[in-house]
Amino acid sequence: MTEGFDRRLIAPLVLGAALNPVNSSMIAVALVPIGAALDAVPSDTAWLVSALYLATATGQPVVGRLVDRHGPRRLYLAGALLVGVAGLIGMLATSLGVLVTARVLLGFGTCAGYPAAMYLIRSESRRTGVDRPGPVLTLLTVAAQTIVVIGPALGGLLIAGGGWRTVFAINIPLALACLLLGLRLPRTEPPPGPRQPLDLPGIALFASALTTLMLFLMSPSVADLWLAGLALASGAAFAVRELRTTSPFIDLRVLGGNRPLINTFLRTVCAQTITYAFLYGFTLWLEAGRHLSASAAGLVLLPMSLVAIAASTLTGRTTRLRAVLLTGAITQIGACALLLVLGDDSPIWLLVLVAAACGLPQGLNNLANQNAVYHQADPARIGASAGLLRTFTYLGAMVSAAAYGAFFHRDPGAGGLHNFAWFLLAVAVVMLALVVADRSLLRSGPGHADPEADEARRRFSGARGGRPVRGDG
Known part of the structure; x- marks a missing residue:
């Protein structure tokens, strides 16, 4: 552990950051039972995935900014309370619409954990004078991946013991634990100077662009092209708004001045699209195409996250981010290609092998991108940057949800899986191209100067006495 880090903070930071992964992974094995109970097809139950990530994609930058401010x-405490309420609503729900509402509340409630963790890691580095956060960042990543290991198996066991409602009910004791542990977090004074208001129009336009885009992607057709047009219009209005306001929701000028950070966010979208596609699409096929039970499907996924944990642990301290990401991108292509050899009668050992193969790029890519953000972002905006990293993570999750809803809508068997695999291969190739083209990765990490990122940080903090010129990105 990093020297001098307050160990009392570890438990609340890890549990808070794990709330989103546990809800992401448990729902994967619950989609088929929920669909059967509520007579919903995969394109409908996909909204249980998309709803959470629509909420988090919008909420993370907002909460990240509020963490930086307050x-x-x-x-952290407010988010934990909302998670408990969402768990209660989901446990009592009688329709898919109410379940989607519970997932939206879960999305907003789980927004605080990760930005709070990144803020406190940076704060502890300043307090101790030791700027070596690698072990703590690795712990957060490994803890999240451990939850992904436990999530599907835990979800399968909960469903076997008490039905699909238990994957919502489990949030009630988790929220209580967060509330108790959250009392350990230090009280902080707000930074000096006037407070800029939240950019409510920008938030509304951003949410509108994401929601209408998802509505189109979930069931694309010529008749619904107006949704794509509305998404583009909302996105354009959002860009205009953010470029003109003095307190933007996401400062596009800040992103435009820090190309290494933009490249990291784009890589994150690609990597997370494939990560979540395996988690949801592969699991759906295991249950609906390969006809495994929810608990058996959860056990098949165990090797994926065990390998991811091992990869993160072994590479957590390295500063050779480009080498790690190149390895991750290449093995990601291989993992996607393996889906093409699967059929509805494939043996269990082959399913386990494919799951394990997917875990290697997952462990390499996720931690390397997180470490890149830590070193590329403006230190004064680490909470907002961490929130934005999660926003791009959830964009990848939403793309994967739209894809599996589309490809498995009519064919949950091998045919749908193979079409799904070709889509993932295309995304994996784009990811590799982004890594190869990004020369800034050669200079990323402690002790490696990155002129582009350094120049961006100087612009962020060089005006107004070292305080940020514009709103949080």
């Missing part, structure tokens, strides 16, 4: 404690 400190982590209040936001």
